[in-house]
Amino acid sequence: MNIVVLTPYLPYPGVPHGGGADLLAWLRFLSRRHGVRVLSFVDAATEPHAEALRPLVAELRLVRPAVTLSQKLVHARAALRSGQWRTLGRRAESEVLAALAGWHAAGQMDTLYCAWTEMGRYLRHAPPGVVRVLDEVDLRWRAEAADALNAPWRWAAVWRRRQAERDYCRAAHVVVTRSARDAAWVSTAVPG
Numbered sequence: 001m002n003i004v005v006l007t008p009y010l011p012y013p014g015v016p017h018g019g020g021a022d023l024l025a026w027l028r029f030l031s032r033r034h035g036v037r038v039l040s041f042v043d044a045a046t047e048p049h050a051e052a053l054r055p056l057v058a059e060l061r062l063v064r065p066a067v068t069l070s071q072k073l074v075h076a077r078a079a080l081r082s083g084q085w086r087t088l089g090r091r092a093e094s095e096v097l098a099a100l101a102g103w104h105a106a107g108q109m110d111t112l113y114c115a116w117t118e119m120g121r122y123l124r125h126a127p128p129g130v131v132r133v134l135d136e137v138d139l140r141w142r143a144e145a146a147d148a149l150n151a152p153w154r155w156a157a158v159w160r161r162r163q164a165e166r167d168y169c170r171a172a173h174v175v176v177t178r179s180a181r182d183a184a185w186v187s188t189a190v191p192g
Contacts, residue, residue, distance in 0.1 A: 002035045002108045007115040010040045012049035019137040039099050065092035120168025134172035139182050
């Protein structure tokens with residue numbers, strides 16, 4: 001089977017957070033019997049760790065999104081200096097969608113595995129016949145709701161996150177959770 005994994009955080013040996021270590025263990029397990037392709041967002045601190053992950057997977061693609069205005073300006077300046085002005089408007093979203101289309105066209109995607117809530121937005125882009133998996137390491141809206149207890153102005157954002165997360169779960173064929181509490185919410189939010 002060909003499995004495409006989308007992750008916002010690069011999983012590598014020695015990754016300093018539990019979710020990354022968990023995903024790395026999944027990748028090691030899955031790659032023993034399946035062709036695993038990984039697309040990960042990276043930043044300056046994590047990109048150097050990519051070489052440690054490459055031997056574990058069939059293919060690794062890295063996307064370095066510009067998140068802050070400062071990063072966007074730095075990217076624009078570098079693009080202009082290098083003469084690669086065509087990359088000035090390059091966006092992480094278009095890179096992910098192009099990778100998905102390419103893997104599907106090459107027959108290299110039977111399953112799309114989206115790690116973490118934020119990658120769930122790509123499930124709707126999986127072509128028909130591709131199994132869609134959302135790994136809810138943690139329900140993101142719950143963490144944001146806990147933070148909003150001391151900042152009531154954040155409740156509208158929490159509500160939007162909860163709605164989006166519910167939609168991502170509904171777009172998946174399989175939702176992986178880590179706790180009975182999260183599983184109960186998913187089974188309530190996703191009828192059937």
